[in-house]
Amino acid sequence: xxxxxxxxxVFHERGRLAICSALVAEGGLSFRQLQTACELTDGxxxxxxxxxxxxxxxxxxxxxxxxxxxxxxxxxxxxxxxxLAYIDTLEExxxxxxxxxxVRRPGVLPAQLLPE
Amino acid sequence: xxxxxxxxxVFHERGRLAICSALVAEGGLSFRQLQTACELTDGxxxxxxxxxxxxxxxxxxxxxxxxxxxxxxxxxxxxxxxxLAYIDTLEExxxxxxxxxxVRRPGVLPAQLLPE
Numbered sequence: 001x002x003x004x005x006x007x008x009x010v011f012h013e014r015g016r017l018a019i020c021s022a023l024v025a026e027g028g029l030s031f032r033q034l035q036t037a038c039e040l041t042d043g044x045x046x047x048x049x050x051x052x053x054x055x056x057x058x059x060x061x062x063x064x065x066x067x068x069x070x071x072x073x074x075x076x077x078x079x080x081x082x083x084l085a086y087i088d089t090l091e092e093x094x095x096x097x098x099x100x101x102x103v104r105r106p107g108v109l110p111a112q113l114l115p116e
Numbered sequence: 117x118x119x120x121x122x123x124x125x126v127f128h129e130r131g132r133l134a135i136c137s138a139l140v141a142e143g144g145l146s147f148r149q150l151q152t153a154c155e156l157t158d159g160x161x162x163x164x165x166x167x168x169x170x171x172x173x174x175x176x177x178x179x180x181x182x183x184x185x186x187x188x189x190x191x192x193x194x195x196x197x198x199x200l201a202y203i204d205t206l207e208e209x210x211x212x213x214x215x216x217x218x219v220r221r222p223g224v225l226p227a228q229l230l231p232e
Contacts, residue, residue: 004134005155018120025216084217091210097203100141
């Protein structure tokens, strides 16, 4: 059952899973785009991004020019590698559960565990 | 990105994911077997099991007979259905991330997001 302990805690929280998935898919996103994609509040998104930046999983910079300055977020190469490794562990868990569910009928208890 | 909000919170915590995976695979397990399978402390396992039992995802009973009485845990049919639906949502997320990672090279930022 070591797959579960291998699941990197830093990515497993649902908001962070959403953030990293969007960043892998889009390369980079503005804070606002990320917020729309992930359905997170300002505060929550901010908190997650700062934690992820501290771990060098994402990087942020200000983009100035025409219009309002924007905060742009992208996933680092190392962050991407680690996130994809986490996703592979998830895949392993999904496959194991689905394979086990196919062979065991629901509600049937092994004989040695039945009440006597 | 609604797949993330569809992820049932009750199953997503790593310990609970381990517990429900083991119960789907084995049908039923004693508290001790479950503890070994999931690598959780007594207190943690207990806490998760009581929360899951309150939601009727698992049920527990005492098995008496020869030797020490044991606590047996099994997943309910409804709990199994809900857990497998959660696993299907995870699968969808894994597939989407892997497909996106295949088409987008790492570290390339869309032109409109580049610093000017």
